[in-house]
Amino acid sequence: MIKVLIVDDHRLFRSGVRAELGDSIQVIGEAEDVDSAVRAIAEMEPDVVLLDVHMPGGGGQEVLRRVLGSGGQVRFLALSVSDAAEDVIGVIRGGARGYVTKNISGKELTDAIRRVSEGDAVFSPRLAGFVLDAFASSEAPPIDPELDSLTQREREVLRLIARGYAYKEIAKELFISVKTVETHVSSVLRKLQLSNRHELSRWATARRLV
Amino acid sequence: MADQKTLAEPGTAEAPYRRMRRRMDGRLVGGVAHALADQLKLDPIVIRLAFVLLSAVDGVGAVAYAVLWMVTPREEHEGPPPSRDWSQLAAFVAIGVALFAFGWISGASQGGIGMIPFAIGGIGALILWQQADPDRRREWIAGGTKSIRKNRARTLIGIVLVVAGGVGFLIAQDELQDATPGLLFTVVVVVGLVVIVAPWLAGLWKELQLERRERIRQEERAEMAAMVHDSVLHTLTLIQRVAHDPREVARLARSQERELRNWLYQPKQDADATLAAAVRRIAAEEEDAHGVQIEVVCVGDIDIDAEGKLAALLKASRQAMVNAAKYSESQSISVYAEVEGEEVTVFVKDRGKGFDLDEVPLDRMGIRESIIGRMERHGGSARVRTEPGEGTEVMLTMKVAKRD
Numbered sequence: 273m274i275k276v277l278i279v280d281d282h283r284l285f286r287s288g289v290r291a292e293l294g295d296s297i298q299v300i301g302e303a304e305d306v307d308s309a310v311r312a313i314a315e316m317e318p319d320v321v322l323l324d325v326h327m328p329g330g331g332g333q334e335v336l337r338r339v340l341g342s343g344g345q346v347r348f349l350a351l352s353v354s355d356a357a358e359d360v361i362g363v364i365r366g367g368a369r370g371y372v373t374k375n376i377s378g379k380e381l382t383d384a385i386r387r388v389s390e391g392d393a394v395f396s397p398r399l400a401g402f403v404l405d406a407f408a409s410s411e412a413p414p415i416d417p418e419l420d421s422l423t424q425r426e427r428e429v430l431r432l433i434a435r436g437y438a439y440k441e442i443a444k445e446l447f448i449s450v451k452t453v454e455t456h457v458s459s460v461l462r463k464l465q466l467s468n469r470h471e472l473s474r475w476a477t478a479r480r481l482v
Numbered sequence: 483m484a485d486q487k488t489l490a491e492p493g494t495a496e497a498p499y500r501r502m503r504r505r506m507d508g509r510l511v512g513g514v515a516h517a518l519a520d521q522l523k524l525d526p527i528v529i530r531l532a533f534v535l536l537s538a539v540d541g542v543g544a545v546a547y548a549v550l551w552m553v554t555p556r557e558e559h560e561g562p563p564p565s566r567d568w569s570q571l572a573a574f575v576a577i578g579v580a581l582f583a584f585g586w587i588s589g590a591s592q593g594g595i596g597m598i599p600f601a602i603g604g605i606g607a608l609i610l611w612q613q614a615d616p617d618r619r620r621e622w623i624a625g626g627t628k629s630i631r632k633n634r635a636r637t638l639i640g641i642v643l644v645v646a647g648g649v650g651f652l653i654a655q656d657e658l659q660d661a662t663p664g665l666l667f668t669v670v671v672v673v674g675l676v677v678i679v680a681p682w683l684a685g686l687w688k689e690l691q692l693e694r695r696e697r698i699r700q701e702e703r704a705e706m707a708a709m710v711h712d713s714v715l716h717t718l719t720l721i722q723r724v725a726h727d728p729r730e731v732a733r734l735a736r737s738q739e740r741e742l743r744n745w746l747y748q749p750k751q752d753a754d755a756t757l758a759a760a761v762r763r764i765a766a767e768e769e770d771a772h773g774v775q776i777e778v779v780c781v782g783d784i785d786i787d788a789e790g791k792l793a794a795l796l797k798a799s800r801q802a803m804v805n806a807a808k809y810s811e812s813q814s815i816s817v818y819a820e821v822e823g824e825e826v827t828v829f830v831k832d833r834g835k836g837f838d839l840d841e842v843p844l845d846r847m848g849i850r851e852s853i854i855g856r857m858e859r860h861g862g863s864a865r866v867r868t869e870p871g872e873g874t875e876v877m878l879t880m881k882v883a884k885r886d
Contacts, residue, residue, distance in 0.1 A: 355747045375739075397816060401779035408782060408822070434779045435829045435875070436816025 274389045275300045277318035279309040279335065280351070281327045285374070289322065289351075292378030297385055305329045310338050313346055319389045323368060325352035325359050336366035349388045351376075357402050364464055370394025392454045393461035400433035403464060422460060429456045503557040507564045510571045512551045527678060534574055538581035570678060577674040580667035587664050713741055733773040740766055757792055757826065758783040761819045764800045772807035775814040782821035787882055794860040795828060795880045801852040802830035802876040810834025810874060824881050831875040836868045853878070 274297050278286050286302045293299065301316050303309035306329035313321060313335075321339075323332045332350055339346060350368040352359060353375075360371050369388045372381065373396060384394040395403070407422050422430070425446075432442045439457075443450045502521045504513035515533060519526035536543025717738040724730045744762075754760065758780035765776040786792050799817070806815045812834030819828045842849060849866060853876060857864040862880035 355743055397777060397779045397818070401781050401818070404781045404820075431818075431820070434781065434820075435818040436777065436831045436833075 273298045274320060274385060275316070275318045276320050276322060276385060277301050277303065277309075277312055277316060278322045279303045279312075279327070279332075280322070280324040281305060282324075285324075289381070292381065293385070294378065294382040297382060306331070306334045306338070309335045313339055313344065318346060320385050321346055321348050322351050322385070323348050323363070325350055325354055325363055332363050332368070333366045336363065336368060340367040347388050347391070349384060349394060351381075355398065360399055360402055361406065361464070364399070364461065367465065369461065371399045372396050373398065387454070391458075393457045395430070395433050395457055395460075397434045397436055400430045403460060404430050404434060422463065426456050426460050429453055430460060433457075502554050504551075504554050505557050508567075510566055510574065512547070513556070514547055514550045514554060517554055518550070527682075530574055531577075531678075534578045534581065537578055538585050573674045573677040577671050580670040580674070584664060584667045584671070587667075709745060713738060729773055733770070736775060737766070737770050740769070754786065756783050756785055757796075757821060758819060760786065760792075760796050761799065761817065761828065764796060765803060765817050768800065768803045768807055772804070774807040774812070776803060776807075776817055777814060778817045778819070780819045784821045784826060784882065791860050791862065791880055791882055792826065794856050795826060795862060795878055798853045798856050798864060798878050799828045799830060801848060801856075802828075802878070805848050805853075805876075806830060806832040806834065806874060810836070812873065824883065826880045826882055828878045829875060830878075831873065833873040836870050836872045836874050838870055839866060839868060 276293070276297050276299050278289055278299060279302070280286050280289075281304050283304070286304075290299050290302075300318055301312050303312045305327055309321070309323075309327075321335075323335060325332045327335075332348075332352075336348060348363075348368040350360075350363040350371045351374055352363075352371070353373065354360070355373070364371060369391075370384060370393055372384050372394060376384070376396075387394050403422075404427070428446060429442055432445060437445065439450050439453045442453050446453075502517050504517045505520070506513065508516050508526070510516075510530065515529040516526045518524075519529045522529075533543040533547050536546065717734050721731050721734050724734070761780060762778050765778045768774075769776045784792070799819075803815060803817065806812060810832040812832035814833075816831045817829065818831075820826070853866070854864045857878055857880070860880065862878065864879075865877045866874065867877070868874035
């Protein structure tokens with residue numbers, strides 16, 4: 273049983289998610305702002321936190337900073353209605369292990385939570401598109417080649433995600449195992465979080481559309 | 483309680499009549515002008531200017547000031563007397579001296595009576611100005627400053643020309659020597675006026691800026707309100723009316739969501755200018771027409787070319803979306819458009835029932851003509867991958883000359 277904490281400032285949405293999640297997931301609590309979220313995470317020790325990006329008191333990024341900054345081991349899955357690149361890239365770089373939009377179906381969300389709880393990354397097609405876009409716009413040579421560019425295989429996986437393929441379909445398409453697909457995605461996530469190449473932040477700023 | 487309040491605040495409107503008193507704070511000489519200003523609800527500057535102006539005319543102002551000073555009681559003041567605004571006092575003295583000298587040179591003050599109408603006229607104008615509606619006064623000022631700001635160079639040249647012309651005229655008439663003191667004092671008067679009025683003008687300017695900012699904010703709010711009203715409220719009403727039809731409700735909600743998202747997160751793009759914008763628009767239109775969710779992801783972007791290659795690609799993409807929406811029975815369609823170097827690729831994928839490509843009858847124009855044929859005619863290619871039960875993916879590729 274995966275223990276999940278829902279952090280969102282909309283009560284209606286929290287109860288909606290609670291109702292939609294499958295039997296393999298146990299919702300152990302809810303929080304509605306940054307302070308209560310940080311408190312609840314410390315008290316309840318959930319496996320996965322479903323984290324809203326926009327919230328009073330600093331938003332999801334603030335929760336990530338305070339929890340992960342003080343050495344917390346909990347895993348975060350960002351959940352938002354926002355399509356803005358800086359929100360998406362922002363929470364991923366803040367430490368979330370995945371990003372899904374709120375119109376995701378209950379089954380897909382259950383799947384995503386399970387995957388995050390196992391330490392894997394969850395990329396929506398849109399996030400994959402953002403990452404491809406960010407890493408593609410490389411006029412300057414990478415500073416750290418290992419972190420600052422994607423391998424051919426990672427690029428292929430991301431493109432298939434962006435095209436709407438599920439992990440299983442990607443595995444079949446590339447003749448690799450689902451586990452290998454997950455490894456590639458996790459590796460992209462790590463690069464996304466650790467790379468300090470200028471393009472990433474500059475790209476996100478240039479796409480700052482709000 | 484009420485009585486006490488009235489006593490404590492004699493200046494409030496409840497008091498029917500109030501004796502004029504000279505206050506210590508804000509006085510320049512004896513506090514007479516300030517007291518008078520309080521009583522008449524005018525700006526003290528107006529009263530002071532009036533006194534200075536009248537003093538230049540046979541000293542009427544000075545006499546009046548002295549008389550008022552004697553008959554007006556002083557208001558109780560606790561603590562050390564507040565310091566005077568010496569710079570303002572200096573400015574008034576300068577104006578007074580200049581006016582006096584001017585009157586003496588031009589002989590106007592000796593004429594005495596002749597100047598009084600002018601003095602009274604000046605005071606009247608000042609009082610009028612003072613009493614005018616603040617908004618209207620601001621309009622006057624704004625109109626003036628605006629036209630000056632707009633034509634700063636022209637105004638400057640005009641002033642220089644007038645001064646040069648005047649000086650030249652006086653030299654030609656050999657009267658420059660005589661006129662010099664008069665001109666000098668005129669300059670002093672003008673500078674004095676500027677010194678007095680400057681802080682007030684600055685305050686006015688700041689207020690104007692504030693007002694402009696507030697107006698911009700209000701316009702934004704109005705645009706937001708119009709947007710919410712025209713689309714969101716409208717859609718909510720429609721949803722209530724078709725509540726019995728879940729498919730229609732979903733379609734309405736989805737199209738409204740898309741519209742709001744575009745408004746919030748997408749730059750204002752011309753859908754006919756770039757590929758990504760055009761793909762998004764086409765997906766939105768087909769989503770509306772068929773009630774199927776279409777997710778669009780774009781990587782990179784390119785301007786629509788003139789030769790019509792991308793237009794053909796877009797038409798083929800639309801046909802692929804229409805096919806998927808109509809025949810696949812899939813709940814959602816994924817569209818991925820990518821620009822990489824000179825190659826533009828569009829994928830349209832569904833997870834529907836799929837079909838056997840070989841069994842598509844020859845007269846079905848959808849795939850053969852509108853997609854594959856069209857792409858090949860424009861130098862591109864199209865590939866269809868499908869199997870019964872496995873969904874369908876259409877891949878469209880087009881090479882375009884890289885510009886910029």
